[in-house]
Amino acid sequence: MDIAESLAQLALFADLTPAQLEAVVHTFDEEVFAAGQRVLRQGLSGGNVYIVVDGEASVQADGRELRTLSRGDVFGELSALTDQPPSADVVATTMLRCFVIPGPQLEEFLLERPRVLLRLLRMEARRLQTAGEWRQ
Amino acid sequence: MAAITGRAADRPFPPGRYDVVVVGSGPGGLQTSYALRRLGVRHAVLSRDDAPGGMFRHLPIFQRLITWTKPAAPVPRTSREYEWFDHNSLLADEPELKALVPGLMDRSFDLPSREEMAAGLAEFAERAQLEVRYGCAWEGTRLDAERVVLETSDGEYEAGAVVFALGVTQPWRAAVPGLEHAAHYVDTTHAERYADRRVFIVGKRNSGFEVAQGLLPWARETILASPRPVETGALALSALRVRYLHPYDEYARGGPGTYVIDATIERIERNGDGFRVLTRGTTWDGSLTFDVDDVIAATGFRTPVRDLPQLGLVTVSDGRIPALTPWWESVSLPRIYFAGNASGGARGVGKRGAGASSTAVNGFRYNARVLAQHIAEARFGRTRERPSIAREDITPYLLRELSGAPELLVQKGYLCRVLTAVDGGFVDDGIEPVAHFLDAGGPDAVAATIEVDGSGGIVPTIYVRGRGGVAEHELQPHPLRRYDTEPYERELGSRLRDVLGSRSPG
Numbered sequence: 001m002d003i004a005e006s007l008a009q010l011a012l013f014a015d016l017t018p019a020q021l022e023a024v025v026h027t028f029d030e031e032v033f034a035a036g037q038r039v040l041r042q043g044l045s046g047g048n049v050y051i052v053v054d055g056e057a058s059v060q061a062d063g064r065e066l067r068t069l070s071r072g073d074v075f076g077e078l079s080a081l082t083d084q085p086p087s088a089d090v091v092a093t094t095m096l097r098c099f100v101i102p103g104p105q106l107e108e109f110l111l112e113r114p115r116v117l118l119r120l121l122r123m124e125a126r127r128l129q130t131a132g133e134w135r136q
Numbered sequence: 137m138a139a140i141t142g143r144a145a146d147r148p149f150p151p152g153r154y155d156v157v158v159v160g161s162g163p164g165g166l167q168t169s170y171a172l173r174r175l176g177v178r179h180a181v182l183s184r185d186d187a188p189g190g191m192f193r194h195l196p197i198f199q200r201l202i203t204w205t206k207p208a209a210p211v212p213r214t215s216r217e218y219e220w221f222d223h224n225s226l227l228a229d230e231p232e233l234k235a236l237v238p239g240l241m242d243r244s245f246d247l248p249s250r251e252e253m254a255a256g257l258a259e260f261a262e263r264a265q266l267e268v269r270y271g272c273a274w275e276g277t278r279l280d281a282e283r284v285v286l287e288t289s290d291g292e293y294e295a296g297a298v299v300f301a302l303g304v305t306q307p308w309r310a311a312v313p314g315l316e317h318a319a320h321y322v323d324t325t326h327a328e329r330y331a332d333r334r335v336f337i338v339g340k341r342n343s344g345f346e347v348a349q350g351l352l353p354w355a356r357e358t359i360l361a362s363p364r365p366v367e368t369g370a371l372a373l374s375a376l377r378v379r380y381l382h383p384y385d386e387y388a389r390g391g392p393g394t395y396v397i398d399a400t401i402e403r404i405e406r407n408g409d410g411f412r413v414l415t416r417g418t419t420w421d422g423s424l425t426f427d428v429d430d431v432i433a434a435t436g437f438r439t440p441v442r443d444l445p446q447l448g449l450v451t452v453s454d455g456r457i458p459a460l461t462p463w464w465e466s467v468s469l470p471r472i473y474f475a476g477n478a479s480g481g482a483r484g485v486g487k488r489g490a491g492a493s494s495t496a497v498n499g500f501r502y503n504a505r506v507l508a509q510h511i512a513e514a515r516f517g518r519t520r521e522r523p524s525i526a527r528e529d530i531t532p533y534l535l536r537e538l539s540g541a542p543e544l545l546v547q548k549g550y551l552c553r554v555l556t557a558v559d560g561g562f563v564d565d566g567i568e569p570v571a572h573f574l575d576a577g578g579p580d581a582v583a584a585t586i587e588v589d590g591s592g593g594i595v596p597t598i599y600v601r602g603r604g605g606v607a608e609h610e611l612q613p614h615p616l617r618r619y620d621t622e623p624y625e626r627e628l629g630s631r632l633r634d635v636l637g638s639r640s641p642g
Contacts (some may be wrong), residue, residue, distance in 0.1 A: 002311060002454050003453075004437055004452055018400070019363065019399075019417070019418050020418065022363045022400050022418070023363040023364055023365075023398070023400075023418040025363075025420075026363045026364035028451055029452065030452050030453070031452060031483050031486075032450050032451075032570070033448035033453055033467065034461055034467040034468075037461070037467075037575065038574070038575040039483075040417075041575075041606075043576060043605065043606075043607070043608070044487075044606065045487070046485075046487035046488040046576065046587075046610050047606060048486055048488075048489055060350075065602060074240040085417050085608075092212070095450065095467065095468065097450075097452075100486070100489075101489075102486070102488060102489020102490075102589040103488055103489060104488050104489060105489060116504045
């Protein structure tokens with residue numbers, strides 16, 4: 001399965017046409033992390049936005065696990081949108097494959113794709129409902 | 137083991153057991169072998185080619201590189217600082233091996249021609265007396281817990297670690313129906329073949345623009361198409377801007393003849409002696425059909441990894457590039473390392489999306505040197521010398537590094553200079569990947585690197601590792617990028633006060 005097919009199955013991109021999705025795949029790339037590698041770094045600026053394509057990761061702050069992430073989850077977006085360093089680490093707990101959108105490009109990416117923006121908002125809303133105390 | 141022929145017996149590195157095997161004799165392989173030899177690591181170098189130079193013996197097709205070498209510079213060619221002015225020579229410690237490319241250039245451009253680059257690599261291999269077993273093709277691989285076995289045309293090689301430096305040179309075609317009938321970039325060879333023809337180029341990255349540029353004096357019409365729009369802002373800061381942008385210039389002026397189209401290529405069909413290309417817009421609504429004489433797939437390249445995916449090699453970019461740890465080891469196959477262009481598979485921290493220069497000689501020559509050191513230490517226990525540095529010298533040393541260290545200037549945000557606290561003092565740990573420094577933990581330490589901010593500005597950055605984790609200090613930018621001055625000493629001194637002061641004898 002190529003990247004475009006794999007992304008097409010994620011809720012975040014469900015509204016994009018194949019041509020739009022292909023343009024996304026041509027603009028950004030994926031990255032794979034070994035288990036134990038840190039992906040998002042607490043307190044350090046300039047992080048990117050990650051969409052989990054495969055594998056699992058753990059959100060940790062000050063040595064405590066806050067939640068786990070798996071296929072379809074997005075992380076790093078709050079810090080990219082607010083231009084603040086993440087308040088938690090994200091560490092791969094298995095081999096982790098993510099699609100990566102550079103932090104500074106998130107705003108334009110979402111404004112050009114309002115349906116993706118809406119889906120992301122819904123994900124954030126659900127996250128607030130179920131885990132209100134956690135802020136990335 | 138296969139029988140060794142008379143010819144093979146005269147060649148270096150007969151099949152057998154080595155600490156490390158390096159596969160490839162392009163710039164990545166030569167740089168790795170040079171660095172391993174300096175560290176005293178016993179290794180073999182194998183190459184299917186019959187001479188050094190790798191891809192520069194064939195590519196780029198239109199004969200000029202996009203990375204600079206400046207024969208004249210404000211520093212001597214034998215200095216470390218000169219490496220910033222010469223992005224194409226391999227690295228060496230001996231003066232007679234340094235900066236070989238500028239001496240071979242005719243100086244009609246500050247970008248070497250393909251022949252000048254190839255000659256520089258051959259000269260390096262010759263002068264450094266780097267031994268390579270040429271004409272020896274890697275054909276298969278076996279792995280077990282302790283070793284890697286390479287099956288080659290000459291027999292079997294066993295090693296504790298293998299470094300593949302094979303470039304990203306195997307033609308790759310995007311999954312477009314019918315694209316298999318098209319020529320690939322590597323098949324274009326002579327531009328005059330396209331005289332008075334209508335040419336459709338699939339791809340708008342380096343190789344697409346390079347081909348289009350080469351065809352402008354010959355082709356009747358040139359169409360470049362791919363889904364992603366050309367980002368002129370990004371291109372203006374990329375090495376590509378130096379050449380190859382005339383096709384875009386012609387299109388941007390609004391007339392017919394040369395087109396740069398944002399479209400998905402839906403299908404390519406045979407059409408008499410030519411082709412019909414069906415496209416659908418990505419940044420505009422609708423579809424367009426092109427009847428052309430030629431289609432060229434400029435959809436890029438992949439790393440030639442042979443049977444490694446069957447053994448579990450994990451890749452990125454639709455299988456084109458191995459996914460690597462910060463030390464350029466496969467994330468899934470231990471003891472399998474990549475040097476050269478494929479070292480770009482270790483993406484680094486990618487702060488604000490910034491990429492390293494690992495896919496060009498200027499960057500991967502440093503990766504290779506750091507990799508060799510890592511292999512020597514981590515796999516063979518060869519600890520390197522770590523000179524001590526006096527506490528009062530730390531601030532000026534880091535500022536000098538930020539002002540002129542070529543590793544930091546080229547591999548921005550990717551490699552850093554590290555000083556580590558040991559026994560009440562500090563030692564110079566050399567150059568390490570930034571991702572390793574940030575994530576591996578360890579004793580108190582300071583790292584210096586050069587980063588790029590959201591608008592392309594150059595930001596000297598210091599990371600301080602202490603008990604509470606890593607803190608980040610971005611220093612003020614400077615228009616001349618000179619940080620070895622009193623105001624910076626004061627600023628950095630105050631930021632380092634905690635880490636330096638805590639061990640102060642009083």
